[in-house]
Amino acid sequence: xxxxxxxxxxxxxxxxxxxxxxxxxxxxxxxxxxxxxxxxxxxxxxxxxxxxxxxxxxxxxxxxxxxxxxxxxxxxxxxxxxxxxxxxxxxxxxxxxxxxxxxxxxxxxxxxx
Numbered sequence: 001x002x003x004x005x006x007x008x009x010x011x012x013x014x015x016x017x018x019x020x021x022x023x024x025x026x027x028x029x030x031x032x033x034x035x036x037x038x039x040x041x042x043x044x045x046x047x048x049x050x051x052x053x054x055x056x057x058x059x060x061x062x063x064x065x066x067x068x069x070x071x072x073x074x075x076x077x078x079x080x081x082x083x084x085x086x087x088x089x090x091x092x093x094x095x096x097x098x099x100x101x102x103x104x105x106x107x108x109x110x111x112x113x
Contacts (some may be wrong), residue, residue, distance in 0.1 A: 031091025
């Protein structure tokens with residue numbers, strides 16, 4: 001057992017829970033995966049009818065998970081991670097909005113038939 005209390009249990013500036021600096025990069029990765037899913041969906045929509053088009057249904061799930069992780073790790077962002085955190089939050093929110101617009105557009109086209 002260590003004799004140094006601050007190293008063992010954490011001080012005021014040290015988080016004793018989950019290492020948030022590792023979790024702070026997850027929303028950015030999920031946002032990039034969402035944009036890749038959109039790209040694959042659009043490529044598949046114009047080139048062939050296949051099961052690859054079902055990949056777009058993972059977008060809201062991944063973006064909501066990314067948004068939740070962004071809000072959970074908002075205290076861990078500091079000077080070095082603030083841009084990564086912001087880019088992750090924006091990419092997840094933007095991918096969710098794009099999916100919602102795609103959904104509304106599809107429903108509008110189907111309503112005109």
